[in-house]
Amino acid sequence: MQAAVQSLPRASHDDAPVVRWFEDCDKSSLPEVGGKCASLGELTRMGVRVPPGFAVTTHGCTRFLSEAGILPEIAALLQGLPHDDIVRLEQASAAIRQMIESRPMSIELEDQIAEAYRRLSIRCGLPASPVAVRSSATAEDLPDASFAGQQDTYLWIRGADEVLHHVRRCISSLYTGRAIGYRQKMGFPHEEVAISVGVQKMANAYTAGVMFTLHPANGDRSVIVIDSNYGFGESVVSGEVTPDHFVVNKVTLDITERTISRKEHCYTVDLKNQCSHLVEVPFERQTVQSLIDDEICELAWMGKQIEKHYGRPMDVEWAVDKDVPSGSNIFILQARPETVWSAKPRAANAPEATSAMNYIVSGLLSGRRVS
Numbered sequence: 001m002q003a004a005v006q007s008l009p010r011a012s013h014d015d016a017p018v019v020r021w022f023e024d025c026d027k028s029s030l031p032e033v034g035g036k037c038a039s040l041g042e043l044t045r046m047g048v049r050v051p052p053g054f055a056v057t058t059h060g061c062t063r064f065l066s067e068a069g070i071l072p073e074i075a076a077l078l079q080g081l082p083h084d085d086i087v088r089l090e091q092a093s094a095a096i097r098q099m100i101e102s103r104p105m106s107i108e109l110e111d112q113i114a115e116a117y118r119r120l121s122i123r124c125g126l127p128a129s130p131v132a133v134r135s136s137a138t139a140e141d142l143p144d145a146s147f148a149g150q151q152d153t154y155l156w157i158r159g160a161d162e163v164l165h166h167v168r169r170c171i172s173s174l175y176t177g178r179a180i181g182y183r184q185k186m187g188f189p190h191e192e193v194a195i196s197v198g199v200q201k202m203a204n205a206y207t208a209g210v211m212f213t214l215h216p217a218n219g220d221r222s223v224i225v226i227d228s229n230y231g232f233g234e235s236v237v238s239g240e241v242t243p244d245h246f247v248v249n250k251v252t253l254d255i256t257e258r259t260i261s262r263k264e265h266c267y268t269v270d271l272k273n274q275c276s277h278l279v280e281v282p283f284e285r286q287t288v289q290s291l292i293d294d295e296i297c298e299l300a301w302m303g304k305q306i307e308k309h310y311g312r313p314m315d316v317e318w319a320v321d322k323d324v325p326s327g328s329n330i331f332i333l334q335a336r337p338e339t340v341w342s343a344k345p346r347a348a349n350a351p352e353a354t355s356a357m358n359y360i361v362s363g364l365l366s367g368r369r370v371s
Contacts, residue, residue: 016059017032017057017059018057018059018060018063018112018113019055019060019112019113019116020032020037020054020055020057021052021053021055021116022037022040022050022052022054022055022198022200023041023044023045025037025044026038026041026042026045027039027041027042031058031138031194032055032057032058032059032196033057033196033198034055034058034135034136034137034138034194034196035136035137035138036134036136036198036334037055037196037198039334039335039336040053040198040200040334041055042309043306043332043335046309048305048306048332049302049331050331050333051201051202051203051331051333052123052124052200052201053131053198053199053200053201054198054199055136055197055198055199056196056199057196058138058195058196060112060196061171061195061197063109064103064105064106064171065100068099068103068104068105070096070100070103073096073099074099074175074190075190077092077095077096078092081180081184082184083184083185084181084185089177089180092175093175093176093177096172096175097172097173097175100168101165101172103168105164110164113160113163113199114164116199117131117160117163117199118160123201124201128159128160129201129202130156130201130204130269130274131157131158131163131200131201132154132156132200132201132202133163133166133167133169133170133197133198133199134153134154134170134197134198134199135152135153135170135171135173135174135195135196135198136195136198137174137193137194137195137196138193138194138196152169152170152173152176153170155202155232155234155276156202156275156276158274163199167197170195170197171195171197174195200333203319203321203331203333204269204321204323205231205232205268205319205321205322206230206231206320206321207228207229207230207231207290207295207320208228208231208232208236208317208318208319209226209227209228209229209233209236209243209244209317209318210226210227210233210236210237210316210317211226211299211300211317211318212224212313212315212338213250213303213304213307213313213314213316214313214338214341214342215247216340219340219344221250222249222250222251223247223248223249223250224247224248224250224299224300224303224304225245226248226299226300227243227244228244228246228290228291229241229263229290230263230266230281230285230290231267231268231279232266232319233318233319233333234267235265235266235267235278241261241263241264241265242262242263243290244258244261244290244291245258245261246258246259246291246296248296248297248300250304253297253300253301255297258289260287260288261287262286262287263286263290264280264281264286265280266278266279266281291320295320295330298330299318299330302316302318302332303316306332306335310335310337312337313337313341314335314337315335315336316332317332317335318330318331318332319331
């Protein structure tokens with residue numbers, strides 16, 4: 001497993017780019033922009049609708065740590081830490097994160113990141129465009145490890161100073177107690193795991209959630225499963241609400257199961273403070289389906305294309321942007337390999353390997369239209 005981790009860029013690479021735009025990245029860019037940003041670049045290049053953005057590269061992040069003189073102090077704090085001592089892990093994490101977040105960047109690094117943010121705002125047609133600032137580690141989103149969710153994401157960030165502050169917070173999240181302990185347990189050397197930071201136009205989500213191109217409960221590869229809630233997808237990913245749940249036949253794109261939950265809360269933007277916050281969903285909307293059927297089918301179609309491109313089941317985050325006209329308002333925010341059922345033998349993944357064909361045949365026999 002260690003072989004899958006990309007080596008940390010050396011601080012001497014002063015000529016390496018500090019910023020790379022998503023459209024200039026693909027899956028081969030993982031050592032430079034981390035798993036999340038490499039995936040966003042790959043999706044952009046294959047024509048999937050992805051909000052624009054750029055990555056502060058691993059070279060840029062490591063250069064900041066090196067110029068700030070933090071790396072030797074981090075190594076000393078991590079030396080000999082047991083992976084199962086939660087108190088010591090959290091103490092080390094707090095000390096490391098405070099160091100990183102309190103040290104200033106060089107003027108050259110700040111200027112390059114701020115200029116990229118200015119150019120992104122021009123592309124979005126908004127002054128100080130709202131963005132998501134997202135950690136993207138080189139050991140994240142690997143097919144044979146579950147690093148996803150160990151680093152931080154910050155939503156609805158506006159202004160160059162706030163972007164720079166949250167870039168430092170994302171860099172420091174490489175050293176959460178959970179992430180340190182997991183790397184210790186799995187044998188990933190800390191010095192060989194680097195981090196990049198993605199800065200991406202914020203999708204002003206009316207509805208958002210997650211999609212699996214297999215059934216996460218039983219590994220059935222003949223279906224696509226979509227979970228959704230109003231607002232940003234944070235409430236679905238974190239498990240704070242019971243989302244609406246849809247199962248779609250992967251061949252016909254028919255919705256074969258739907259469960260509409262009572263959705264009492266969602267995350268949306270506080271326009272006064274320009275930040276994401278938890279609000280109560282109006283009572284009359286709580287049991288209303290959060291995605292219309294056409295959106296469910298379009299999402300499932302997009303999931304099929306992403307799975308086909310990557311050649312494996314995928315875990316996808318998505319949003320429906322209420323500021324974009326219907327028909328072009330579904331955006332993919334992240335796509336990573338599914339790691340639970342994909343690691344099991346294929347026979348165990350799909351106990352009913354012909355379930356999609358069974359569905360079609362049964363539809364024909366009953367006179368139901370299946371196309």
